[in-house]
Amino acid sequence: MLVVRIGTGTLQFYRAGVMVRSYAVSTSRRPSSNIKGSLGTPTGLHEIAERIGAGQPPGMVFKSRIPTGRHFSEFAESEAAGQLITSRILWLRGLEPGVNRGGEVDSYDRYIYVHGTNHEDRIGEPMSAGCIEMRNMDVIELFEEVRAGDQVLILA
Template identity: 65%
Template sequence: MKPWERVTQACTQRGIKPTARVLLVSIDGGTLQLFRNAQLVKSYLVSTSRRPPSNQKGSLGTPRGLHEIVERIGSGQPIGMVFKGRVPTGQHFSELPLSEQGLSGATDSPGSGNLITSRILWLGGLEDGVNRGGDCDTRSRYIYIHGTNHESRIGQNFSAGCILMRNLDIIELYEEVRTGDLVLIE
């Protein structure tokens, strides 16, 4: 089945009309595709969790299913800006000590040293009991699409559940999408 057909099928099954802009994230393929009016606009290389996909709280897995962008954060911030608690810190990731960047040695903690940089697209699930509500709520798990200080690792699975992009890519994508746009993660 072609990518856009998978989007329309997922929307039809859930009784949701596709938005003008839709993001399709392939966990296995490590890609994020941007569609506008059912046409593929661009495909990006991304990283997802190093753990198996999961919608459960505490799993650190990338959640599957139909989502929407619930908030766009970081407009106008410079490339590489670090965010903590969704607030810009005023520092580029290169200005932080190597230990905070996860560059001073390996750790076993998923996402360790992986900073949230440049832009944030905060996701909210649209499927009750699957990725919305209770112990499977994507929004309350703080699952984002965001930039990273580890751009050389994009394409590898190394996040703690978020979808990671190169900084220039997330800035470009951020300018294309709006709150309410659909995101299918499969």
């Protein structure tokens, strides 16, 4: 199980009820929100729906969940100024109908991910458009430990 605490900018990884590791993360620069178009990090119980990027090198940039073949350092400064999705993707699916699943509150349809970033120096401060961003080596380490169906609880 993963527990994301928006208020403290942390993600804890638990195995059999024991915390294995805590990571610094960044969440939305806007208030948490489950509503489509809000750009807020959604709260509630989720699961890992898909794991994307196995075997890709650290820093690989993904566009539409497909590796571009380029490291984030190879992008023009104008492109790299924004948030790039790097290294690995854990695509989340809400498990609470009307809260984070279905209609205007569907985390999966909002493309809410746990992923790496090209702005590792800013991890810990709110900066995403709703996703949970991690340092590249941290998300790779976590990716190797979790599977589709593992639960993710996101708390404000």
